Amino acid sequence: MALPFGAAARRPARKRTSFLTQDEIVAAAALILERDGYDAMNMRTVAAELRVQAAALYRHIQNRAELNDLLFDYLMADCAPHIRGIDWREDMRLIANAWRQRLVSRRDATRIALSQVSIGPNIAPLMDATFGALSRSGLSENDVVEAYHACLIFVHGFASAEASHRDLLSKLQGGIRIAPPRPEWAEAYPNLSRFADALSAPLNFDAHFAFGLEALFAGIERRIAASP
Amino acid sequence: MALPFGAAARRPARKRTSFLTQDEIVAAAALILERDGYDAMNMRTVAAELRVQAAALYRHIQNRAELNDLLFDYLMADCAPHIRGIDWREDMRLIANAWRQRLVSRRDATRIALSQVSIGPNIAPLMDATFGALSRSGLSENDVVEAYHACLIFVHGFASAEASHRDLLSKLQGGIRIAPPRPEWAEAYPNLSRFADALSAPLNFDAHFAFGLEALFAGIERRIAASP
DNA sequence: ACCTGAACACCGTTCAAGT
DNA sequence: ACCTGAACACCGTTCAAGT
Numbered sequence: 471m472a473l474p475f476g477a478a479a480r481r482p483a484r485k486r487t488s489f490l491t492q493d494e495i496v497a498a499a500a501l502i503l504e505r506d507g508y509d510a511m512n513m514r515t516v517a518a519e520l521r522v523q524a525a526a527l528y529r530h531i532q533n534r535a536e537l538n539d540l541l542f543d544y545l546m547a548d549c550a551p552h553i554r555g556i557d558w559r560e561d562m563r564l565i566a567n568a569w570r571q572r573l574v575s576r577r578d579a580t581r582i583a584l585s586q587v588s589i590g591p592n593i594a595p596l597m598d599a600t601f602g603a604l605s606r607s608g609l610s611e612n613d614v615v616e617a618y619h620a621c622l623i624f625v626h627g628f629a630s631a632e633a634s635h636r637d638l639l640s641k642l643q644g645g646i647r648i649a650p651p652r653p654e655w656a657e658a659y660p661n662l663s664r665f666a667d668a669l670s671a672p673l674n675f676d677a678h679f680a681f682g683l684e685a686l687f688a689g690i691e692r693r694i695a696a697s698p
Numbered sequence: 699m700a701l702p703f704g705a706a707a708r709r710p711a712r713k714r715t716s717f718l719t720q721d722e723i724v725a726a727a728a729l730i731l732e733r734d735g736y737d738a739m740n741m742r743t744v745a746a747e748l749r750v751q752a753a754a755l756y757r758h759i760q761n762r763a764e765l766n767d768l769l770f771d772y773l774m775a776d777c778a779p780h781i782r783g784i785d786w787r788e789d790m791r792l793i794a795n796a797w798r799q800r801l802v803s804r805r806d807a808t809r810i811a812l813s814q815v816s817i818g819p820n821i822a823p824l825m826d827a828t829f830g831a832l833s834r835s836g837l838s839e840n841d842v843v844e845a846y847h848a849c850l851i852f853v854h855g856f857a858s859a860e861a862s863h864r865d866l867l868s869k870l871q872g873g874i875r876i877a878p879p880r881p882e883w884a885e886a887y888p889n890l891s892r893f894a895d896a897l898s899a900p901l902n903f904d905a906h907f908a909f910g911l912e913a914l915f916a917g918i919e920r921r922i923a924a925s926p
Numbered sequence: 927a928c929c930t931g932a933a934c935a936c937c938g939t940t941c942a943a944g945t
Numbered sequence: 946a947c948c949t950g951a952a953c954a955c956c957g958t959t960c961a962a963g964t
Contacts, residue, residue, distance in 0.1 A: 489928070513957060525959075526929050534957065594887050601889035613909075615896045619859070620852075620910040627855025631847070659822050661829035668843045681841075681917070682848040688920045689913020717947070741938060753940075754948050762938065 486521055492530045494520060496540045503541070508578035513537075542582045543590025546572060550595040553603065559687055561603035566625050566683055569596065573629035580630040608694045617690050624682055632675050639672075714749050720758045722748060724768045731769070736806035741765075770810045771818025774800060778823040781831065787915055789831035794853050794911055797824065801857035808858040836922045845918050852910055860903050867900075 498519040502511045513534065517524040531537050551568040553561040573579050589597065600621065604614045656663050726747040730739045741762065745752040759765050779796040781789040801807050817825065828849065832842045884891050 486929095512955090514955095523930055524957085525931085528958075529928060589890075594883060594890060598887035598890040601893050605889060605892075611893075611896065615893060616906050616909045618893070619901075619906055620913060623855040623859050623910070624848075624852060627851040627858075630855075631851055655822060659826035661833060662817075662822060662826040664833075665829050665839075665843060665846070668839065673847075678844050678847055681844045681921070682851070682914075684920070685848060685917020686910075686913050688916035689909070692912075692916045693909070714948095740936090742936095751949055752938085753950085756939075757947060 490520060490522060490526060490530055492540070495527055495530055495537070496544050499537055499541050500544055503545075503579075504577050508581045538582050539588050540590070542579070543588075543592045545576045545579050545582070546590075546596065547592045549592070550599050553599055555602070555606070558603045558607040561599070561606075562621070562687070563683065565596065565599050565603065566621065567679075569625050570629050570632075570679060573626070574632055574636070578633075580626070580633045583626055583630070604690075607690055609690060610697060613690075613693055613697075617686070617693075620686055620689075621683075624686060628679055628682060632679075635673065718748060718750060718754060718758055720768070723755055723758055723765070724772045727765055727769050728772055731773075731807075732805050736809045766810050767816050768818070770807070771816075771820045773804045773807050773810070774818075774824065775820045777820070778827050781827055783830070783834070786831045786835040789827070789834075790849070790915070791911065793824065793827050793831065794849065795907075797853050798857050798860075798907060801854070802860055802864070806861075808854070808861040811854055811858070832918075835918055837918060838925060841918075841921055841925075845914070845921075848914055848917075852914060856907055856910060860907075863901065 495516060499511060499516050502515055502519060506515070513524040513527055516537070517527055527537075531540070549568055549572045551564045553564055555561065573583060600618060601614065604617050604621075605611075607614075607617075609617055723744060727739060727744045730743055730747060734743070741752040741755055744765070745755055755765075759768070777796055777800045779792045781792055783789065801811060828846060829842065832845050832849075833839075835842075835845075837845055
C-alpha cells in the first residue's frame with residue numbers, strides 16, 4: 471500500500487460538505503498564483519486546491535479565459551487610493567503608483583492583465599478615480615479619453631516590463647547581460663554600443679516610472695495650453 | 699483506402715532532399731503565424747510545414763522559447779527607417795511609427811514581443827537609431843536610457859493594446875461594449891459613467907499614438923530644460 | 927443541480943532506433 | 946549527424962454516469 475505523496479499528502483481528501491462557489495474558485499486560483507506562480511495554475515490545480523475534480527469548475531465558470539478575467543479583478547481589490555481631489559497631478563501620481571505597485575506586488579499579475587477588457591467591480595473604482603482626476607485637469611472630453619489610454623498603457627506596460635525584468639534578475643543571478651557581446655556590432659551600431667552598459671545596469675524602477683509619468687503630465691499640460 | 703485530407707492533402711509527403719536549417723524553421727514559423735495565427739503555431743505545425751517530424755526541430759533550436767525569440771527578430775527585419783539625423787523629434791516619430799506599424803501589421807507579433815529581451819540582428823539597428831536620436835536631444839546619458847525605456851514601453855504597450863482591440867473588433871462585429879450595462883454603477887462611479895460611451899466608441903489609433911508620443915517628447919524637453 | 931470518472935484532442939519535449 | 950517513431954507528462958474541455 472503506497473503512501474500518499476505530493477499535493478495529496480498535504481491535502482487529505484476529506485469530502486467537501488458545501489457546494490462550490492465562483493468566489494471560492496477565484497480565491498483558490500489567486501492562492502495558487504501567489505504560492506506557485508502562473509505556470510502552476512491550471513484547472514486541475516485549482517480544482518485540487520478545492521478538493522474537487524477539474525470538470526466541476528465548469529459548473530461555475532465558463533472557461534479558463536473567464537477565470538483569468540475574474541482573477542485579475544480579484545487581484546486589484548481595494549487598490550484605489552484615497553485621493554484629495556484638489557490637484558489632478560497629485561491624484562494621478564497616487565493612482566498610478568498604487569496601480570503599478572499592485573500589479574508588481576501580486577505575483578504574475580501582469581501576465582493576466584494583458585488582454586483584459588472587461589471591467590469588474592474592483593477595476594471600476596480605479597477607472598472612476600482616474601477619469602475624475604483627468605477631467606479636473608482642464609482637458610477636453612475627447613482628450614481625457616486619449617490621456618486615459620496613454621496612462622493605462624504606460625502603467626500596464628511599465629509594470630509588465632518591470633515584472634519580467636525582476637523575474638529575469640531572480641533567475642539569472644549576477645545581473646542581466648542585455649546586450650550579448652557581439653564585437654562586430656561595435657562599429658555598425660555605435661549608439662547601441664555606447665549605452666550597452668547602461669542597459670544592463672540595475673534599473674531604478676521608481677525613477678523610470680516617475681520619468682514616464684511626469685512626461686505624460688507634461689504632454690497633457692501642453693495639450694491643455696494648446697486648446698482654447 | 700482513405701483520401702488524404704487537411705494539411706496532408708495540401709502538402710504531399712515528398713521526402714526532403716536537403717537538411718533543415720534554423721532560418722528555414724523561423725521562416726516556416728513566420729508563415730504559419732501570418733496565415734493561421736499564433737494559436738495555430740506550434741512545434742508540430744511548424745515541422746509539418748517543413749515535411750518533418752516535430753522532434754527534428756530540436757536539432758536546430760533549443761526550445762519553443764528560442765523559436766519565439768528568433769521569430770520576433772525575424773518579424774522586425776528591415777523595420778528601421780531612413781532618418782535624417784537633424785531633428786531628434788522627427789527621427790523619433792519616424793522610428794516609433796515604423797516600429798508600431800510593423801508590430802501591428804504582422805499578425806500576432808505583439809503576442810510574441812512581450813517578454814523579449816534578447817537583441818537580434820534585426821532589433822539592433824532599430825535600437826541604435828533610437829539611441830542616436832535620443833542622445834541628439836540634449837538629454838544626459840542617464841536620462842537617455844530612461845527615455846529609451848519609456849518610449850519602448852509606450853510603443854510596445856500601445857501596439858499590444860491596439861492589436862488586441864482590433865482583434866476584438868473583428869470578432870465582435872457591431873462594436874465593442876467595454877462598459878457592461880450595470881445601472882447600479884451610475885451613481886457610484888459618475889466619472890466612469892460619463893466616459894463610458896467614449897470608451898466604447900471606435901478608436902482613432904493614429905491620434906492616440908501621436909498624443910502619447912508627443913507627450914513623451916514634452917516630458918523629454920522639460921527634463922532637458924530642468925538640467926544644467 | 928452538482929460533481930465524478932473517464933475520455934478526447936491537443937501541447938512541448940525526450941529518446942532509442944534507424945539512415 | 947540528422948531525422949523518425951513512439952512515447953511521456955502535461956493541458957483545456959466534454960459528457961455520460963452517479964448522488
